[in-house]
Structure formats: structure tokens, C-alpha cells
Amino acid sequence: MNNKQNQTTDLTGKRALVTGGTKGIGKAIADELARAGAQVIVSARNHPGDGNTEHYFIAADLTKPEQVTKMGQEIMEQFQGIDILINNVGGLTTPPGGFSTLTDEHWESELQLNLLSAIRLDKILLPQMIEQQSGVIIHISSVSGRQPLWNLNMAYAVSKAALNSYSKALATELATKGIRVLTVSPGATKTPPMEKFIQDYATSTGINIEEAFKQLLAQTGGIPMGRMAEPEEVASLVHFLVSPSAAYLTGTNYAIDGGSLPVV
Incomplete structure (x- = not known):
């Protein structure tokens, strides 16, 4: 066959x-897909308000079921469906410190944002994808789902590990229906949330940002390539x-981490 x-x-x-397409990795992906010819829709809780997106925008908090339903209806009305879904919404919202610092509310928050929003x-x-017998779904996960750090991101890492498992199961279910499902797991990436995370860690430990970054890298075994990823590099893979x-x-599940995961 040719x-x-x-x-x-x-x-x-x-x-x-x-989703989450107005900044960071999400914006880089949206811009990359548009350059490749796609008609791009982006969503976020709030419009950036600074002309930061040239794409069709839908305001939605995907942790709220009714807002997910409303967004789906708008997409069907305006575009009659989609061919590519990038589930990029997610983030670390819980405090460091391990199991004793995490409340039921913390666990619920991370699962809503990093798992249930995509589901x-x-x-x-x-x-609609099944009806047209084609489509691609990408779940943006994290290397934390395979390498959790108990003192920094326990609930976040667990929620991403669950997303990885769900993505694999969904891929198997849909493989005969013309729909592909894949996971992309970035490592440390140069985005505003990552910069804030490093700043907060520096503040909480009383050290400067450079030393904070070194300590965080040391906990993960370092990055062999010696730098964080650029959002555009993640977008190219997607x-x-x-x-x-x-x-x-x-x-x-594709890790894009500069070689940081210490496993085959």
C-alpha cells in the first residue's frame, strides 16, 4: 500500500x-496549528483582554459541567464539530508539603482541573468525531504523572497519572472508530505558571530564584539538555x-523533557 x-x-x-489556549503552551499550540492551516478555537476562563489571541474565543471554566456543555453547544452551532481536540487546561493549584497538607478540597480541585475537565x-x-469516523485528541499531561514529587506536587502528579491512564484506555476504545488519542507530557517549560512556581518556591524557602531553580532540578535528577523547553517546542510535537x-x-504518551525522566 502506498x-x-x-x-x-x-x-x-x-x-x-x-483549551487553555490564550497563554503558555496552549497559545503556542494554537498559533502553530493555525500556521499549519487549521481553523482554531481557543478557550479559557477569561478573555486575555489584550489582543493576545487571533483565534475564535470561547470563555469557559471547564471544571464546571454546565459550562463544558454550553461550550460544546456553541462549537456544534458555529463549526458543526471539530477534527482536533487539544485538552491543555490544567495546572498545579495545591500547596507543597505532602499528604498532611492536602485537604479533600485540594484533591478535588486538582482532579477537577487536570482530569475531569478533559473527560x-x-x-x-x-x-461527532465518531459519526465522521475521524479525529485526534491530545491530552496535555506532565512528566510529574510518571515522576511525582511528594513535597511539591503530590495531588497534581496523581491527577496527571490518572489522565495518562484514562487517555490510554480511551485510545484503545476508539482505535477502530477512526479516532486517535495521544498524550504529551512536557517537563519543565518556560511558561508564566512555571516562573511563578519557581518564584513561590524561592520565597517560601528564603533563597534566590537561581538557587530555587537549581534545587528543583536536583529533585528531578536534572535536565540533561541543561535548559527548560520553550512552549513552541511542545507545540511542534503536538x-x-x-x-x-x-x-x-x-x-x-510522549515525554518532551530534555531527557529528564530517569526511566526507559
Whole structure:
């Protein structure tokens, strides 16, 4: 069989939704997909208000089921569905310190933001993908899901590990329906939330930012490449994975971490 026609990263005519798409990794992904020809929709809790997005914008808090439903309805009305879904919404919202510092509310918050938001949105948009027998879903996870740090990100890491497992199960279920599901797990990436995390750690430990960054890297075993990723580097990987060139890839978790994970 000749598959040469599938060897392209052009996305002309594809409809793509990027959640959390107004800043950081999400914005880089949205911009990358648009440059490849996709019609891009982005969502966030609030509009950036600074002209920071050129894409169709939907305001939605994806931890609220009713707002996920409303967003799904708007997408169906305006675009008749999507071809590419990037579940990028997520973040570390809980305090450091291990199990004794984490309340039920902390655990619930991390699971809502990092796991259930993606599950809800998938459920809303998948019927249309199944009907057209094509589509790609990318779950943006984290290397923390495979390398949790008990004193820094326990609940976040657990929620991302759950997202990894869900993504794999969904990929298996949908493989015969023309839909691919993949996970991308960035390591330390140069984004505003990462910079704030380092700043907060420095403040809480009474050290400067440079030393805080060194200590955080030491806990993870360091980054062999010696630097954080740029958001655009994560976006390039996502672009390839959603493209026809990756047509035989599904169910895999791709770490993009400069070699930091100490496992094969």
C-alpha cells in the first residue's frame, strides 16, 4: 500500500479546539496549528483582554459541567464539530508539603482541573468525531504523572497519572472508530505558571530564584539538555502528532523533557 499521501503536516480545512489556549503552551499550540492551516478555537476562563489571541474565543471554566456543555453547544452551532481536540487546561493549584497538607478540597480541585475537565469535554465532542469516523485528541499531561514529587506536587502528579491512564484506555476504545488519542507530557517549560512556581518556591524557602531553580532540578535528577523547553517546542510535537504524518500513532504518551525522566 502506498501511504505517501498521508505524509504531510498540513492541516488545511481542519477544525481545532485548544483549551487553555490564550497563554503558555496552549497559545503556542494554537498559533502553530493555525500556521499549519487549521481553523482554531481557543478557550479559557477569561478573555486575555489584550489582543493576545487571533483565534475564535470561547470563555469557559471547564471544571464546571454546565459550562463544558454550553461550550460544546456553541462549537456544534458555529463549526458543526471539530477534527482536533487539544485538552491543555490544567495546572498545579495545591500547596507543597505532602499528604498532611492536602485537604479533600485540594484533591478535588486538582482532579477537577487536570482530569475531569478533559473527560467531560471528550464526552461532549466525541459523538461527532465518531459519526465522521475521524479525529485526534491530545491530552496535555506532565512528566510529574510518571515522576511525582511528594513535597511539591503530590495531588497534581496523581491527577496527571490518572489522565495518562484514562487517555490510554480511551485510545484503545476508539482505535477502530477512526479516532486517535495521544498524550504529551512536557517537563519543565518556560511558561508564566512555571516562573511563578519557581518564584513561590524561592520565597517560601528564603533563597534566590537561581538557587530555587537549581534545587528543583536536583529533585528531578536534572535536565540533561541543561535548559527548560520553550512552549513552541511542545507545540511542534503536538502539530506532528495531530497531522496525517502521524496516522499510525495512538495510545502513546510522549515525554518532551530534555531527557529528564530517569526511566526507559
